[in-house]
Amino acid sequence: MYRKVGIFLEVKRYIQGDYDVVVVGAGHAGSEAALASARMGLKTALLCINLDSISAMSCNPNIGGTGKGHLVREIDALGGEMAKVIDQTFIQSRMLNTSKGPAVHSLRVQADKRKYHEVMKRVLENQENLYLHEAEATDMIVEDNKIKAVVTQTGAIYNTKALVLATGTYLRGRIYIGELNYSSGPQGFRPANTLSSSLENEGFSLMRLKTGTPARVLKSSINYEGMEVQKGDPEVIPFSFENIDKDLNKDQEDCYLTYTTQECHQIIRDNLNRSALYLGDIEGVGPRYCPSIEDKVVRFSDKNSHQVFIEPEGLTTDEMYIQGVSSSLPEEIQAKFYKHIEGLENAKILRPAYAIEYDAIDATSLKINLEHMTISGLFFAGQINGSSGYEEAAAQGIVAGINAALKVQNKEALVLKRSEAYIGVLIDDLVTKGTKEPYRMMTSRAEYRLTLRQDNADLRLTDIGRKVGLVDDKRYEAYLYRKENIEKELKRLEKVKVNPSEENNKLIEELGSTKINKTLSLKELIRRPELNYEKVKQFDPERKELRKDIIDTVEIEIKYEGYIKKQQIQINQFKKLENKKLDPHMDYSHIDGLRLEAREKLAEIKPESLGQASRITGVSPADINVLLIYLEQQRRKNEPERTN
Incomplete structure (x- = not known):
């Protein structure tokens, strides 16, 4: 019945069941993928190495922030779950960038990490059509370039028509703390050491990426006196549009801002040779926008201090997250330099900082719908794609x-364009340009952020x-209620007129604005920088x-109407290129005028549109013009001849 392989017993495989969709990994990507599939009526299996790791916040205890908050709102608008769960489990809420324009306003909230996991786990457990299993996927079965099944460590075969791999940082995960390194997933969960080989057997070239997390410190051991208190907003704005008219106000936890010191930096410099990052043990590239404290000290050697944020991890724990001080230095060195952060002189470290390295794919091997180019029915999501x-x-x-x-339903794929969503920007960047480091969403990545x-x-x-x-x-x-009321009010404000009477001009001047010398609509008045919707209500008795x-x-919409119209013109131009589709089987080697680099990149990435082709690194505007001419020639060539 069983065959011995080395010192292990190879288990007998058996059919566990037939599914429409199987999702591997129940982190934030896997949870949303499985819920979407199940809610669309498909029989869905969700496999997770440890059910206690479902939607775990292995690093920072917050959701949202600049750029990221936009993604959460978009997930919610599509019918996802993240926003609803964080609205239930936040412990502090703040709207960032309020001193800037509305395009970069971003909601960021502190989460109760344990409660977030518990609420999401309960949602998954009770979702119709969704079957949750604690199991490690170790192999894929692919026949004729089509996904057929997933095999688990216990030998269970999950037959499926589509597979979503959302493995997070678990694939051959390895923890680094100074000279010490060992096989592990995040937070001490065991890694997935076998599935990578299955991917390699199917021709995938895997790369190593790295991320890290700071120490957790006992709340009572921190001296908060010299720190800047960061309180939540007095009025809580929900993430989910479902909660938009609900009162979510509650007692909120405080966060704190403090700083590293020159003494802290010197200890780090003196021990750089013991950091896993500088020892050369870590192959993977870390996130540029979330560097370790060693990186900061070396790259910004002219700075005497760096910001450190002290954040609570939840209401049922006294662990505090030390934001901005991730490290791969030995535990003994961490104990020294953390004590030279202002307010952490007597800090008791509960969990040391560490770096984690893991396998990821080159996302340029995916279509814009996140399906693999050559293996039908195989989809990827999350950190395995390099994000x-x-x-x-x-x-x-x-x-x-x-x-x-x-x-599975034989329907057209959903593709969100860069002009439609930050999600579109995120996916387009990953599959078109690829990444050599963990990709982070920022508002600056979106060309059309005023409309997004x-x-x-x-x-x-x-x-x-x-x-x-x-x-x-x-x-x-x-x-529909919200949409219709916005449209009606915009039209109404255009129709309500304010005459340049002496009384009206006196009121306008009292509001800090200049007189009007002709009849204006309320919409035109609101557009003035010093006025707003609330201030002009005295001219609007029927409001x-x-x-x-x-x-x-x-x-x-009123204040930025001119800018929005200009951006809409840009979007329309962008759509023209997006609508010019390219044959995925096109032979670029025979198109005269294309540079060699462009031919190679186009053949490798197989862009689905001229717009996508224009964003490939190594494809120039001149190459795009060559393609435009070629497409026009092909169109004319294929047109039927007219007869008189």
Whole structure:
């Protein structure tokens, strides 16, 4: 019955069951993928090495932030779960960048890490069509370039029509703390050491990436007196559009800002030779925008201090997260330099900082729908694609889950364009340009960020979520109510006129604005920088009470109307290139005028449109012009001849 392989017993394989979709990994990507597939009516299995690791926040205890907050809102607009769970489990809420324009306003909240996991786990457990299994996937079965099944460590075979790999940092995961390194997943969970070989057997070339996490310190051992207290906003704005008219205000936990010192930096410099990063043990490249404290000290040697944020990990623990001080130095050195951070002189470290290295694929081997180019039905999402962060993972997860389901249903794939969503920017960047380091979403990556605001994510994406089957009737009716009221109010404000009477001009001057010499609409008055929707209410006796979220969007649309119109022209130009489709089997080697590098890159990435081709590194504007001419020649060649 069993065959011995080395010192181990090879288990007998058996059919566990037949599924439409199987998702491997139940982190933030896998959870969203599995929920999307199951909610679209497909029988879905979700495999997880340890059920206690479901949607675990292995690193920072927060959701959102600059760029990332936009992703969470978009996941919610499509019908995802992350926003709803964090609205239930946050312990502090802050809107960032409020001194800047609305395009970069980003919601960021502190999470109760344990409660977030528990709530998401309960959602998964009770989702119809979803079957949760604690199991390690060790092998894939591929026949005729089609995914057929997944095999687990126990020999169970899960037959499937589509597979989503969302393995996070578990593939051949390895922890580094100074000279010490050992096989492990994040937070002490065991790694997945076998599935990588299955991927390599299918021709995948895997790369090693690295990320890290700081120490956790006992709350009572911190001296907060010299620190800057960072409190939550007095008015909580929800992440989920489902909670937009609900009161989520509660007692919030405080965070704190402190700084490293020159003494701290000197200890780090003196021991750089003991950092796993500088020892050369770590092959993988770390995230540029979240460097370790060793990196900061070396790269910014002119700085005498760096910001450190002290953040609570939850309401049922006294562990505090030391944001900004991730490290791969030995534990004994950590104990020394952490004590030279202001306020941490007597800090008791509960968990040391560490770096973790793991396998990832080259995402340029994927189509824009996150399906592999040559293996039909095989999808990838999250850190295995080279991204970093919970939000980036969840965003890919919901798209991969939707597309896996659509594949099984023989329906057209969902592709979000760069002009439609930050999710579109994220996926397009990964599959078109690839990455050699963990990719992080930022507002600066989006060309059309003025139209891709977090306040209008529902207006952009809820119709799409409804179309694929993730937005129910109640949610859709609430969306239509908001959409219709925004449109009605914008039209109404254009019709309400203010005459240049002496009385009106006196009121306008009292509001800090200049007189008007002709009749203006309320919309034109609101557009003035010193005025807003609330200030002009005295000129609007027939105004009806509207929700704050509706008013906020109306005001943004009015104040930035000119810029939005200009951006819409750019988007229309962008769409022209996006709509010029390219044959994935096109032979670029025979197109005269294309440079050699462009031919190689185009053949490798197989762009689906001229727009995507234009964003490939190594493809120049001149190459795009060559392709445009070629496409036009092909169109004319294939046109039927006209007869008189």
